[in-house]
Amino acid sequence: MSARAIVVHRASALLLGAGVACALVLSAHAATAAEAPASLAIVVRDQTPLRAGPHDAAQQQALLWQGEVVEVRGERLDYLQVWDYWRERGGFVEAGRVRRTALAPRSGPHRPAYGDVVAEVTGYVTAQARRAVAAGVRPEAILIDPAHDFGKNTWHSLAITRRLDELAGTGWPVLVAVSNKDFIGETLGLPADQRGAGTIATLAICAWQGARVLRVHDVPATRRALEAVSWARGASR
Helix, strand or coil, X not given: CCCCCEXXXXXXXXCCECCECCCEEEXXXXXXXXXXXXXXXXXXXXXXXEECCXXXXXXXXXEECCCCEEEEEEEECCEEEEXXXXXXXXXXXXXXXXXXXXXCHHHCCCCCCCCCHHHHHHHHHHHHHHHHHHCCCCHHHEEEXXXXXXXXXXXXXXXXXXXXXXXXXXXXXXEECCCCCHHHHHHHXXXXXXXXXXXXXXXXXXXXXXXXXXXXCCHHHHHXXXXXXXXXXXXXX
């Protein structure tokens, strides 16, 4: 980390700095904040059958228990077509045995699973960067973004934060946007308006490990944190 890191306020539409007039951000999550909420169903009765088809005679694939959550992907007769992220299988459940709800993209898909979230995210964003170059985008105009929280739970986002140096080690400049995010709030048990200190600590960790662009809410506090990181790294050499 050095003073060359760029701080971008969240209201900015253009990323500027280091001679880059604009930047193509390649994110590990293709969805945007404007996407529709996920349609989920909460099981309200124990021993609810997950069936292979939308009828009572269809093969029972599993039993669901009260409080479990599945993603709704369609409707057939008196059944909902669902995907069970916990068991990693699809099927049909009786509509009367579940209660439908809608959650923001942060909460869906339910229980996202990765073998190694850092390795998978790194592989995805670097592959997209190579595709962009092949399509004619200048390499110096590309940023990669691990997309904390998007399609990830708190453990995944913490792992990406701890191992951000692996993304930085690819040679592509890394952008991070973690201000007041849910993984910080869930870790500290705090609502969005009380996550400032946790945000600054997370940004400092990311900067220490090589993040080059930080999209933030509190620019003055972030700049002070970056100055401290820069001094600390300089003193350690």
